[in-house]
Amino acid sequence: MTTFVECYGDSSLHIVTESIKLSRIQRVIAGKMSASPIADDCANIGSQMNERAQEIASGLPPDLDALPRLGGFRLRGIAMTRLETFIDAAFAFAITMLVIATQQIPDDIETLLAAFKNVPAFVASIAVLGIFWRGHWLWSRRYGLEDGVSIFISWAMIVTMLIYIYPLKAIFSSMWFLVSGGRVGHVLGAHSESQVRAVFAIFALGFTAIALEMVLLNLRAWQLREPLRLNARERVMTFNEVTGWSIPVGVGLISLVLALCLPGTQIQWSGWIYFSMAILVPLHRAYFRRNPQEIPIP
Secondary structure (H helix, E strand, O other), X not given: OHHHHHHHOHHHHHHHHHHHHHHHHHHHHXXXXXXXXXXXXXXXXXXXXXXXXXXXXXXXXXXXXXXXXXXXXXXXXXOOOHHHHHHHHHHHHHHHHHHHHHOOOOOOHHHHHHHHOOHHHHHHHHHHHHHHHHHHHHHHHHHOOOOHHHHXXXXXXXXXXXXXXXXXXXXXXXXHHHHOOOOOOOOOOOOOHHHHHHHHHHHHHHHHHHHHHHHXXXXXXXXXXXXXXXXXXXHHHHHHHHHHHHHHHHHHHHHHHHHHHOOHHHOOHHHHHHHHHHHHHHHHHHHHOOOHHHOOOO
């Protein structure tokens, strides 16, 4: 700008500035630009969002009522997507890692009997993974979303899950060892109080992260309720999923706080707190079985 002034003088700069202003005024009058640059930026962002919504809406059939239903919810993702296929493969790989964690196949009766001590922890670990798998499967069937945000959250879920399986089996093995009096499972093997806290804290972080990712996936579907053309019942069910997955998020955070704050003699309560979901989840379901018109939806 300084060079321009030196070469052409202040009068020329004034002419150029006025020309820019005039050009903008002309475009505002023509309806191609608003009077505020900020408004133009907001309009561009809104236009991009509308384009994404239109892309999602274009993938839906004209007659949604002709779609198969599950629990009254029209299944927009009845055809398996590449994202869902990859998620299924990741869950299968996680279960395989739980199986091969023993590192060898038993080749004598003593080793075989010792291997059976891991069965309760293995079954409990699969049950937990199965809960999260079904949550993602149900989300995929209901909405069929494969946009950038959904893919990113699903990839984050895969990474979290593949890390989470290590403390998952360790915690369940020690739990069954404690409950059975040493007949099944294995002792945690931690050598200090800080190591025990670390294991429970890592477990809580992994559990909370996966549950939070399920919340975000269903929240994404809630944000796209208009292009997905969710009816009143489906909106209630979607909101139900968001609040329902918030329960394990809350329990996981409480477990994390207990793992970091409780005395060493009471650290096991950081693990037992997860069984509170056996009461909280049915209560949540009972609440949402009421008349949908009575449930406050934002």
